Amino acid sequence: MKYSKATNYALHTMLLLVAAASDKPVGVQQLAEKQGVSPTYLSKILTKLVKAGLIESASGANGGYLLKRKKEDISFLDIIHAIEGTTSLFDCTLNHTTDCLIQKVMVEAEQKMEQHLKDQKIVDLVGTLTVSL
Amino acid sequence: MKYSKATNYALHTMLLLVAAASDKPVGVQQLAEKQGVSPTYLSKILTKLVKAGLIESASGANGGYLLKRKKEDISFLDIIHAIEGTTSLFDCTLNHTTDCLIQKVMVEAEQKMEQHLKDQKIVDLVGTLTVSL
DNA sequence: GCGTGATTACTCGGATACAAGATGTCCGAGTTTGAGCGG
DNA sequence: CCGCTCAAACTCGGACATCTTGTATCCGAGTAATCACGC
16 A cells, blocks of 8 residues: 555656646656656656546657646645556445445545545645745 | 445444444454355455454454444544555656645545544444445 | 274465565657847 | 758567466374273
8 A cells, every 4th residue: 555656756757747737748858857767657647647638648759748737726635546556445345235444534534534535735845935846 | 536335335334233232253254154255355444454453363263253342432534544545546646846735625625524534433324224245 | 981093174374476566767759938140 | 041861769468487376185193082902
């Protein structure tokens, strides 16, 4: 039970893109270099963000990635769901006769966490310091 | 990013032990049978709960496991931490110059979830129905 | 009856096997920009 | 100066390799209760 490194990369990349806040795309190499990860691997992660509709890609020379939504509308939860998936963290596989009370409690707890991640927007972090990553 | 099946087994086993609420130990075979899991595997999980001080084992014939603490003092979080560990769900491995703001948000969110799991005691589930697992 | 040893019913721990997912890498294909060249 | 072509700089997608972790099994060792047996 750990968040994957991919989620970490995705969050930092989004922070960089929000900070850039440009209509010009930012190249993967530039994004990867700042995080010390290989460009090819990072691009794999970013395609998930594209499919989730958070960013879009620009092919060709001077291509790269740029935000698709308004930056105020991008929450932590959006990014995490794009990478980790939206399924519940806890699945009770036992075949109960009734609903699983344990499952119920776990889902409630998860929702508490998600609510916090939903309220927190990426752009909120940008103002405090000038893009030290 | 999923809770392991082991956590599920651990939670259900604790529910069974709390429902039993006896000074007589309950055998692994009995616990395993109700959950449809092999006894040897379940015993591996339960040793983690023993090391965490939640339950204790009784060797020999008529042996098994029984609660060590008062059943009112056993929360979901205790069990989950015993199985999954207590480390944070999110580790920012990037070498920032400053503290990672993303990490900070993630830890806050995690604490929201943990608080709920801490408030919720296993024994609360027992009263509602008579041990349908 | 009453100790004493053997048997039985358990847990405990390590070693091992297997599967799935996370983490990366490599390469070919498609796409856009921009430079260079000829008219 | 204009337009065409071509190379360079990109992203995209699939296939692959590797590593870690979760899941599960097997077996030998230790331990306590109980049974059997002999005195």
